[in-house]
Amino acid sequence: SDTVVSAVLNVDVKGPVINRHVYGHFAEHLGRCIYGGFYVGEDSDVPNEGGIRLDVVEALRALNIPNLRWPGGCFADEYHWMDGIGPKKQRPAMVNTHWGNVEENNHFGTHEFMALCELLGAEPYISGNVGSGTVKEMSDWVEYLTRDGDSPMVRLRKANGREEPWRVRFWGLGNEAWGCGGHMSAQQYAAEARRYGTYCRDHGDNRLYRIAAGANSDDYTWTETLMKQLGDLGCAYRPQAFYQALSLHYYTIPGTWQDKGDATVFDTDEYYRTMVKAAHIDELLTGHSNVMDCYDPGKNVGLVLDEWGTWWNVEPGTNPGFLYQQNTLRDALVASVHFDIFHRHADRLVMANIAQTVNVLQAMILTDPDSGALVLTPTYHVFEMNKGHQDAASLRVDLLSGVPTREVGPDALATVSLSASRKDDKVLVSLSNLDAAGAADVELDLRGGSVGGVVSRILTAGAPQTHNTPDAPAAVAPRSHEQVTVTGTRVRVHLPAHSFVTVQVDVA
Numbered sequence: 001s002d003t004v005v006s007a008v009l010n011v012d013v014k015g016p017v018i019n020r021h022v023y024g025h026f027a028e029h030l031g032r033c034i035y036g037g038f039y040v041g042e043d044s045d046v047p048n049e050g051g052i053r054l055d056v057v058e059a060l061r062a063l064n065i066p067n068l069r070w071p072g073g074c075f076a077d078e079y080h081w082m083d084g085i086g087p088k089k090q091r092p093a094m095v096n097t098h099w100g101n102v103e104e105n106n107h108f109g110t111h112e113f114m115a116l117c118e119l120l121g122a123e124p125y126i127s128g129n130v131g132s133g134t135v136k137e138m139s140d141w142v143e144y145l146t147r148d149g150d151s152p153m154v155r156l157r158k159a160n161g162r163e164e165p166w167r168v169r170f171w172g173l174g175n176e177a178w179g180c181g182g183h184m185s186a187q188q189y190a191a192e193a194r195r196y197g198t199y200c201r202d203h204g205d206n207r208l209y210r211i212a213a214g215a216n217s218d219d220y221t222w223t224e225t226l227m228k229q230l231g232d233l234g235c236a237y238r239p240q241a242f243y244q245a246l247s248l249h250y251y252t253i254p255g256t257w258q259d260k261g262d263a264t265v266f267d268t269d270e271y272y273r274t275m276v277k278a279a280h281i282d283e284l285l286t287g288h289s290n291v292m293d294c295y296d297p298g299k300n301v302g303l304v305l306d307e308w309g310t311w312w313n314v315e316p317g318t319n320p321g322f323l324y325q326q327n328t329l330r331d332a333l334v335a336s337v338h339f340d341i342f343h344r345h346a347d348r349l350v351m352a353n354i355a356q357t358v359n360v361l362q363a364m365i366l367t368d369p370d371s372g373a374l375v376l377t378p379t380y381h382v383f384e385m386n387k388g389h390q391d392a393a394s395l396r397v398d399l400l401s402g403v404p405t406r407e408v409g410p411d412a413l414a415t416v417s418l419s420a421s422r423k424d425d426k427v428l429v430s431l432s433n434l435d436a437a438g439a440a441d442v443e444l445d446l447r448g449g450s451v452g453g454v455v456s457r458i459l460t461a462g463a464p465q466t467h468n469t470p471d472a473p474a475a476v477a478p479r480s481h482e483q484v485t486v487t488g489t490r491v492r493v494h495l496p497a498h499s500f501v502t503v504q505v506d507v508a
């Protein structure tokens with residue numbers, strides 16, 4: 001018989017709001033993310049606006065993308081923004097030494113990125129160059145983008161066709177400063193963040209939210225060094241501090257960095273190891289939040305997980321520097337587990353950015369390099385099914401019965417994961433059954449309100465390895481889920497093996 005999990009949801013007890021920015025995205029000049037993915041150029045046969053692919057934009061608009069991080073990643077610390085403005089023919093080319101050693105013609109630059117954000121309805125999140133740039137270069141970029149009136153950078157922007165300043169809130173002070181962003185020590189970077197942060201000015205009423213390049217995985221010392229600096233300088237509570245948030249990067253890799261595992265060919269053991277690695281983000285968010293609490297108990301400084309997702313070996317025959325990988329139902333469950341954990345950390349986690357949106361790592365969209373055909377991945381569907389959590393109040397889910405667990409090597413994996421939120425009179429519950437073979441039933445006892453209509457959707461397939469291709473674009477796609485029964489205030493949801501389900505309940 002199926003496992004039964006009993007949970008209590010007090011729909012009238014609202015927790016911290018789930019910042020919509022935890023559904024953020026990331027687009028780097030890497031492989032075919034920008035060129036061929038987002039951008040095909042004005043002369044392409046693919047329908048475009050100013051070179052930006054309209055089919056990609058249309059698909060992504062359905063996700064309500066709140067913000068888009070750009071231009072890197074590691075690329076950010078070798079990007080010189082002035083090379084990417086002005087007439088395209090006059091823009092100097094460069095070599096993208098980090099990603100594939102290919103030539104970058106700089107045809108996609110600041111104006112193109114801001115146009116993309118406008119088409120998507122997303123806020124820009126710009127990562128500035130600390131590793132190989134200068135303070136002046138970064139300061140000028142902020143002025144170019146956000147200053148009104150008259151100034152050298154404003155005149156340059158206007159000469160390039162943009163009268164009005166843009167609004168830019170999210171500003172990254174470098175990327176992975178402990179690695180590709182300059183191989184700095186935490187102390188070294190803390191000093192750089194202070195310096196760069198100082199000269200990234202607020203122009204007019206544009207208020208920057210400066211995000212210091214944070215830790216890798218469980219490097220709590222890095223987080224502590226940056227938090228201590230704010231505390232020592234009495235800045236943790238001042239809006240004009242050098243940085244208002246710290247980032248964190250964590251990738252789900254069940255293998256080693258040398259052999260990460262294949263995106264589509266994996267056995268059950270590797271599937272479960274992947275889920276254990278995905279669930280590990282809970283320990284990391286808890287650990288970094290605890291360190292931050294020691295210096296900022298009022299939770300004024302934000303935690304930004306600006307790179308997360310699965311990282312597999314590249315698809316056979318593709319450029320190893322392009323990080324192109326397929327995406328299966330397993331990836332979708334990695335995403336759904338992350339979101340449950342993000343929702344539980346709503347008090348400190350202000351933003352998260354999946355790496356990356358198109359054609360790179362755990363993408364939403366894969367485009368065929370020859371035909372241009374576009375495929376929506378299983379991960380795309382999790383973002384779409386979960387979008388109702390954006391800016392909703394988180395709800396605690398209290399478990400009356402234990403969640404089933406499974407031993408995976410030395411670890412215990414909870415095979416049912418769930419989270420809930422409330423916006424107005426709608427409660428959205430997300431449920432994942434990670435068991436590769438067995439079904440589960442979850443009985444939700446909704447207290448503190450009456451239960452009205454219920455709408456449920458399911459994402460699953462015959463096997464965790466199932467994925468979408470141009471020939472089978474809907475092998476993994478959401479459909480209506482009928483195995484939900486309502487008895488008074490109890491909602492019972494059937495979860496087949498390896499499935500993701502959302503249940504939206506009208507409450508009064």
Ligand code: AHR
Nearest residue numbers: 072073074075175176355
């Ligand atoms: O997302 C791919 C790369 O992973 C990014 O460029 C870098 O920041 C990280 O190491």
